[in-house]
Amino acid sequence: MSPRPHFLVLTYPLQGHIAPALRLARRLLAVAPDALVTFSTVAAAHRRMFAEGQDGGDDDDRLELLPFSDGTEGGFSPGGDVAELNAYMASFHASGRRSVGELVDALAARGRPVSRVVYTLLLPWAADIARERGVPSALYWIQPVAVLAIYYHYFHGHAGVVEEHRRDQSFVVELPGLPPLAVGDLPSFLTEATDPSDYFNSVLTTFRDLFDTLDREIPKATVLINAFQELEVTTLAAVGAYDVLPIGPVLPSGDEAGLFKQDDTKYMEWLDTKPAGSVVYVAFGSITVMAKGQLDELLHGLEESGRPYLWVVRKDNKAELADQAAVAEMGDSAARKNGMVVEWCDQVRVLSHAAVGCFVTHCGWNSVLESIACGVPMVGVPRMSDQRMNARLVEHDWRIGVRAEGDGSGVLRAAELRRRVEEVMGDGEAAAEVRCTAAAWKRAVVEALGKGGSSDRNLMAFVESARSGH
Template identity: 45%
Template sequence: GEEAVDAAGVLHAPFSDGYDEGVDPRVHDMRSFAARARAVGCETLAGVVARLAERGRPVTCVVYTFFVGWVPEVARASGIPSALFWIQPAAVFAVYYHYFHGHEAVLASCANDPDRDAVVQLPGLPPLKSRALPSVVALTSPEQRGYEVVGTLRDLFLALDDDEHRPKVLVNTLDALEPDALRAVPGFELVAVGPVVPDGSSPSTTDLSLWVSRKVAEVDGAELNGTEAGRGADGGQGIMVEWCDQVRVLSHPAVGCFVTHCGWNSALESIACGVPVVAVPQKFDQPTVAWLVEECAGVGVRAQADGEGVAERGELQRCVETVMGGGETAVEIRPCAAKWMERAREALAGGGTLERNLRAFLSGF
């Protein structure tokens, strides 16, 4: 791709990882994917850094995500400081750090314990039940699906350990939500720069039908925009969409709760909008996000999965009714949701923790 400058004046300079047309497991040898992406990426990103320096616009800091954990190598070779942008909770970062620093066996043992209330105690963190741990720590064999993520994370933390300075990690979280986790990793500087959420301005005055950019189906037996849908078995109605502006939907006063798989972005958006959550986590960081939502923030309930890891219809109904009803749990959740919405607004406001922490970070370059 070509370089481009957007409306905000930000230069977008693409670099190649050797798979410019995308990755297809049917065509590419996935055993060599990581090594090739690393080798090609290091070379082409170094070229971008060199070109910018030649133009008199030298790079002063490289910020990267864990998907490209090799980037610090390029930065070090050019004498440039780097910082990791961690897009998951600080608690997950801390769990992974301890996993790769002496606690691998105890974490794997707890995560694979048939007793879902089994507990592990890690330095700087509260006791964590097995169902609150990221799924990656349960993987113990290369034959297991998803095990390649363990290698990616191991390389990332090895690279961080090689940093001769105190590694800086920008975390998409609120300082008020994860104060202990942000300080649970010795020798690291974890900086809360969240919640990083899109602007959902003026949602209450916008009609819902402007939110959907593609196909929409109303579940009442009708056909809308070329997509067919039918009435549910119980006669209930709903709307099915392929895509929508999630923050604007969550900001609408008609939305009473959010049933979510607990991706961290979705959880933060829900918290920032003051919407209670029904958590249905599956894998990766999602179980830990569900723990943060339910037990730390107190803004939702977690659906219990069956033996196959599926939250069935009746369980989802129970959770929605628990959150939306007039019972004790709902009465406790609503003020918590309002409190955390206010905390998020304070963090996002001018002079809030997000701005202050970013300014402090940038002042070091």
């Protein structure tokens, strides 16, 4: 009889990392009925996500939810200075490595030995912990294959040319296996975090450590990708140094825990009252905090579009809208002339609703994948990290959206937002083509995830490798 596979899924405590990691944990349980999964993130995030007494995971004990220590009591709060982020990252790496090692040993002592460690982007030491204990590991890459390829080539001989031209957004960089790319399309950490005084320099250093870790894996590092093969088939060859398995999009299987609490579901009832394909859905993820001037421009653009809209504005941004009528009494949700503002919502439910015709997004990879899976065209408003490259892929490679450009000061003006929304929701031929292409990619997702589809086959192969100990 084959041994029972046990996956330890580890993730950095950001919502954009936690969501795909927890979804993968549940997906592994679904495809392998005999598998065990332990999901782990730092204690502060764990407390926010799971109610007390929920640490046992599921009813039949196949899923456990066990935190590890990052050496802090409250975790890291965005908005601090460079020194605070550097201190947190140092603590996260040192304490996390020690705590996760203890967790792996404790699981083995309880008769639940880990057979495969799976870790997201900012935990390069997880592979070392696994190797020290003779356990295979796999990186779970939660960005596109193209971004993996960019980082790979940056850290393997191409950092110099990027560094030399990092201030010239239009300079074209040639990387093996990729189309010519403007510096402005590259992940922002490669152009804005290279100096030790830069805010995200410790993050870039962690990425460097990550690729050093992958290079030490013998004979080849395994990388699970939250994408599907057909989406980036030509790019996969650009990362041939690794054993890359596209297993996505890994979507939620129902209600899921997260760092943010949802508003009540009145927004779903509101969507029910709108015609098919008429609503503009606007959300910029869990990190971006926008200045008051940008929020005002977005509000004006949405109102002036004349289209109904559902706009997610996190609590930490709501105060910036205080000069708009009745915003001080917004509560959990607020109706506008044409739209509704909420603090957080079930994004996949919203994107799946027939009334939604366009997604104005920061182009975080989870949001892009969810939009593709739901067949919703996008207006990209990228800000940082991989978002700029994601927006390029959406517009130029997959042709399922457009990118909205900021002005000279980086502010997206109301007129530009209106124009771009019309380009994907209007009556013109180009808009119709975008909608048709989005529908085709939605069908491709169904095929990839279905029985015998490319993502299904790759995930099953990964499970079998864990079962066999390879």
